[in-house]
Each structure stands twice: as C-alpha cells, then as structure tokens.
Amino acid sequence: MKRAQRPIAFTLNGKRVSLRVHPMTRLLDVLREECGLTGTKEGCGEGECGACTVLVDGQAVNSCLVPVAQVAGAKVVTIEGLKGRHPLQRAFAEHGGAQCGICTPGMIMAAAALGPRPTLGQVRTGLAGNICRCTGYEGIYRAIKKAESRSKKPEARRQETAPTIAPSKARTPNPESRIPKAGTQRAR
Numbered sequence: 001m002k003r004a005q006r007p008i009a010f011t012l013n014g015k016r017v018s019l020r021v022h023p024m025t026r027l028l029d030v031l032r033e034e035c036g037l038t039g040t041k042e043g044c045g046e047g048e049c050g051a052c053t054v055l056v057d058g059q060a061v062n063s064c065l066v067p068v069a070q071v072a073g074a075k076v077v078t079i080e081g082l083k084g085r086h087p088l089q090r091a092f093a094e095h096g097g098a099q100c101g102i103c104t105p106g107m108i109m110a111a112a113a114l115g116p117r118p119t120l121g122q123v124r125t126g127l128a129g130n131i132c133r134c135t136g137y138e139g140i141y142r143a144i145k146k147a148e149s150r151s152k153k154p155e156a157r158r159q160e161t162a163p164t165i166a167p168s169k170a171r172t173p174n175p176e177s178r179i180p181k182a183g184t185q186r187a188r
C-alpha cells in the first residue's frame with residue numbers, strides 16, 4: 001500500500017521548497033533522494049555517528065532521526081549551503097581535518113553551529129556526537145580553531161556564506177524542540 005503523502009514546505013539552503021512526501025520520511029532521505037543533496041552522509045542511521053548532521057534553525061541535528069514533518073516552516077542548511085566557500089571547508093582541507101571524508105560534512109555542520117570563536121572545550125563538546133574513524137580528531141579540532149582565527153569578522157563571514165544560519169540560536173537550542181540535537185544521543 002502506498003504511504004500517504006503530504007506537501008511539506010521549508011527553506012533549504014536559502015530557497016523555499018515544497019515536497020510531497022510521507023511526513024515520517026527521514027529528513028536525511030528527503031535531502032539525499034528528493035532534493036539530490038548527497039553531501040549529507042548516512043553512517044549508522046540511528047543517531048550515533050553524526051555523519052548526517054545538518055542545521056535546522058541554526059541548531060545541529062542528526063537528520064537520520066528527524067521526520068521531515070518536523071522541519072515544516074524551518075530553515076534547513078546542508079553542507080551544500082556553505083557553497084564550498086566557508087572558512088571551515090578550507091581549513092579542514094588545509095589542516096588535516098579530513099581523510100576519507102565520510103564524517104566531514106557532519107563535522108563541518110556541527111562546527112558551523114558553534115558560535116563565533118569557540119574555545120577548544122566548546123569545540124570538543126559541540127562535536128561529541130560526531131565520530132571520525134580516520135583523523136584522530138586533533139586535525140579536526142585544529143582546523144576549526146584555524147578557521148575561526150582566520151576569520152576577522154566571524155559573524156559577518158558566517159552570514160555571507162550561509163545566510164540561513166543564526167549563530168546566536170545555535171548555542172541556545174530550544175528546550176521545547178522535539179528535534180533531537182546532534183550529540184545528544186550518545187556519550188563518548
């Protein structure tokens with residue numbers, strides 16, 4: 001039997017989209033299969049690895065755990081929304097933050113959700129739900145710190161490259177939200 005579909009509208013990387021999908025379809029599947037945005041990866045598919053991290057209203061979430069109905073009316077940003085020009089993307093390439101690259105989009109999106117100039121402790125905490133099997137993490141932390149120090153005006157740069165991210169909201173997730181935040185499903 002075909003599952004009932006409904007139109008669900010949200011903003012994706014700055015553009016309004018409306019899709020007819022079953023409301024319980026995973027946001028990850030909608031992004032990859034309906035929207036063709038395959039930069040968001042699937043690792044575990046159960047909220048353990050962070051490979052599927054995207055931003056929803058500025059908050060990092062595991063898109064494998066989010067039914068698309070929960071993002072109706074929200075602003076969703078994927079790795080494609082950073083357009084390859086975000087300081088984090090260059091820093092990951094230059095400072096050993098990526099090897100096989102499977103975890104990298106999720107790592108970058110989790111880092112993008114941190115406010116400007118995060119401390120090393122904030123970086124570690126913000127990425128606690130993102131698993132990397134290749135880099136040993138030091139290259140990733142170094143890349144994030146380098147990206148922030150290279151950016152003279154982090155707020156302005158972030159706005160320019162990812163207009164739908166709200167840095168001030170990124171560190172103050174709505175406690176009422178039913179969307180599971182990336183990093184809250186597991187303790188490392």
Ligand code: FES
Nearest residue numbers: 043044045050064
């Ligand atoms: S695919 Fe691993 S947390 Fe979503």
Ligand code: FES
Nearest residue numbers: 099100132133134
């Ligand atoms: S670079 Fe391979 S899993 Fe992180």
